[in-house]
Amino acid sequence: xxxxxxxxxxxxxxxxxxxxxxxxxxxxxxxxxxxxxxxxxxxxxxxxxxxxxxxxxxxxxxxxxxxxxxxxxxxxxxxxxxxxxxxxxxxxxxxxxxxxxxxxxxxxxxxxxxxxxxxxxxxxxxxxxxxxxxxxxxxxxxxxxxxxxxxxxxxxxxxxxxxxxxxxxxxxxxxxxxxxxxxxxxxxxxxxxxxxxx
Numbered sequence: 176x177x178x179x180x181x182x183x184x185x186x187x188x189x190x191x192x193x194x195x196x197x198x199x200x201x202x203x204x205x206x207x208x209x210x211x212x213x214x215x216x217x218x219x220x221x222x223x224x225x226x227x228x229x230x231x232x233x234x235x236x237x238x239x240x241x242x243x244x245x246x247x248x249x250x251x252x253x254x255x256x257x258x259x260x261x262x263x264x265x266x267x268x269x270x271x272x273x274x275x276x277x278x279x280x281x282x283x284x285x286x287x288x289x290x291x292x293x294x295x296x297x298x299x300x301x302x303x304x305x306x307x308x309x310x311x312x313x314x315x316x317x318x319x320x321x322x323x324x325x326x327x328x329x330x331x332x333x334x335x336x337x338x339x340x341x342x343x344x345x346x347x348x349x350x351x352x353x354x355x356x357x358x359x360x361x362x363x364x365x366x367x368x369x370x371x372x373x
Contacts, residue, residue, distance in 0.1 A: 199243050199244035200243070202241065203241060203245070207231060210231070211224060211225075213283060214227055227276045227280075230273050230277070231277060231280045234254060234273060237254045237258075238250045238251055243290065246294040246295070247294065248294060248295050249297075251277060251295060251298065258270070267301040267302065271301060274295070275300075277295040278293060280295070281293030281294050281295040281296065314348075323344060
């Protein structure tokens with residue numbers, strides 16, 4: 176250990192080693208664990224933290240990255256391109272989410288002096304309008320009625336009984352609330368009160 180420490184000191188004096196390069200051999204699994212804690216400390220929801228870390232983890236495994244020194248934007252770009260070709264559900268929008276997550280991880284590395292520059296800085300986002308995988312549109316009145324009838328006669332789903340799902344879909348349709356906003360509603364809160372009042 177002493178020999179290793181002396182070698183590191185000599186390399187730093189010679190300009191061959193910096194505090195950032197000392198992290199190059201660290202395992203990405205350990206760094207992702209630290210990043211998860213950091214992300215959660217920024218008051219992000221557990222779901223958002225898990226999603227951000229999971230995108231990075233999938234990319235690292237797909238590219239065969241094991242250590243910090245392995246991170247490479249070109250390899251990540253090739254992996255993302257392959258996912259787009261192979262999966263109908265992996266379009267430009269999904270790719271852009273992955274790019275944003277990777278860049279956020281890279282910024283965390285730089286901010287923590289674990290890297291001198293963001294390894295994913297060269298990654299660019301794509302024009303979503305040129306790669307529409309799921310064209311979204313509002314339901315027609317007839318389609319919405321069919322949805323409610325199917326929910327009313329359906330089985331329990333995600334811990335919700337059929338009548339509760341009908342109510343939830345109706346509230347969503349008339350308020351425009353998103354899933355996380357609907358999840359914040361309770362019996363004590365009126366469904367017409369905004370979940371996050373200013």
